[in-house]
Amino acid sequence: MKYTYLLINIFVILFPLALSFDKKVFFFKKWKFVAPAILITGAVFLVWDLLFTQLNIWSFNPGYIVGIYLWGLPLEEMLFFLTVPYACIFIYECLNAYFPKNILGKFSFALSNLILGFCVAVLFFAYHRWYVLINFTFLFFVLGYVEYINQKFRFMYKFYRMYLVSLVPFYIVNGFLTSIPVVLYNNKENLGVRVGTIPLEDHFYLMALLLMNIYLFEFFKSRGERKPIIV
Template identity: 35%
Template sequence: MSHYIYLAVNFFAVIICFIFSFHPKIKFNRHFKAFLSASIVVAVFFIAWDIWFTAHGVWWFNDRYLIGIRILGLPIEELLFFICIPFSCVFTYYCLDLFFRLDWNKNAEKFLVVFSIITCIILAIIFRDKIYSLVTFITTAATLLTLFFILKVRWIGKASFIYFILMPGFFAVNGILTGTGLDTPIVNYNPKDFMGFRMLTIPVEDAVYGYEMILWNLFFFQKFKRNEQN
């Protein structure tokens, strides 16, 4: 049964949100096409990143917890991760945005974005010899710069708050993947390639990586959703 653990993590991360997406007061199912389009666009970049890091030993996967199917060197479970996790996050954002007013004051949002960009750049410089840290912090800084100052999106504050609300789920999913409750981790990291700071068993970089991925999923989801309505 241990071979199904990563698959089970994906399943339980998405199943409740998937069921409630058909709720008559939510009707997120009307936007499945927009979500799938967005997640595929974003996944292309993150899967390429994943393939390169896996091939170069930055991280690797424990076959003990996998069903054994690999595509381009990645377990099928890892590919499903880029659909299941964004689905739950985008669905949560959609619901909270539907029922609550969570918009930020523009100055507060700008402060958050600028502070985050500066912090990411500083960390990238300090840990420039750690490839996971360097790539994660540089691309996240570039993401925030692009979304806020070039593409002029005005929901980063709201998205950041919702990502914070999702932290218990993040700790549950990434905790299991990085070894919480298991004899050995499902995903292993080369110590020379990341800062070494962990939240329980989870590298700090994972939280930043996930944040960046969700921001791009939200951007493309909203873009494709608007196209459906036109």
Template identity: 40%
Template sequence: MNTYVVITLAIIAGPFLLSFDKRVGFHRHWLQLGISMVPVSATYLLWDVLVTEQGHWSFNPTYAGSWKLFGLPLGEWLFFLVVPYACIFILEVVRAYFPKRTYSDIGRVRTYAGVLLVLLFATGYLFRDQSYTLLALLATSVWLALTLIAQPGLLGDSHSLWFFLLSIIAFLVVNGILTGLPVVLYNPEAIWGVRIASIPLEDLFYNISLLGLYLFSYETVGNLLRRKGTR
């Protein structure tokens, strides 16, 4: 078993073992999670396959192994299964143990988010020659636009904010390992070159967009299931 697979299994071990905690009861959300993760994971896996083929990044066989499917090692495929599980588990833990506070001025939230959306698009255009930079900023813009249109309340929800904060901290730890070993190797022509320790800054935007879209999809599916009475 290679290092990347061990890392991905370690990510899910704790959340899975604690899924049956009586207060959180995460196992009761498995249907909602399973449905919601499919479109997001499929989209990001397609992105992964295409940009790996184009040389935006590659995987070090010393840590990721030599077996690949569509250019991606087993650990990368597992990544898009364990990450949504672990991060949505964090969300449900926050909901179970902490009171919800909602920022009441949704108009101001929309304004701030709209300004951020414009800045993301503008920055992406300015750095369009760095392929990963452009795609990471566009992905973040897509998440923000979808949330603004369909679920703006998520942007002013304390549970959502704690979800992002705790998940990003976890991502920085895992990404630090993946880029520090390194498991993942980046093409310097596809990125800014600015790093948080060993982590390219683009990874932060990538992670925010990934987390945001998993959250958006999870909440959307949850609303649909509640309307149908299957939850």
């Protein structure tokens, strides 16, 4: 059905959007921080997406999209960079509001180092594959910056909790996208390892996408919520 990918996008954002007015989270009041984070990150990933489409690293099944293209990308793919980050930032804020205690605070730095080491190892053995090269290089630099250079606000322990929770809808949504399939992958450009029908790289692609969104969200929020100095 040509509306499949569009319906998946609607499903992703439907409940987070409807619940954005929850009185404990008041997520709608943070839209002014959410919007620039999503738009800036989306612009970066759209360039990435366009490059991958042109290089035939992945493609889109015309039987499951409405057929509207912008800059060579299906409309639904562009919406993906709005709906998924919005839903996951919403999850992030809900977890922080309802479950302020977070045991990952003790382990987040070690976990980041483990992921950075994994990025280096994968790049060493498979740097010649485009999806591997760009995906893990990007994640390495974004995660390295957040953990080792950014000192203004620390949020990785909250990020990892959100990421783990987000894997549940990720497996549902990406499971549909890769099993139908709506998105087709060129296995010559990835590791060829799949979790069900989902390429292993997609897990780290999601991590990079969400990490950039959350960093920018926290950045704009910290600036917006800074109390003015009264002289």
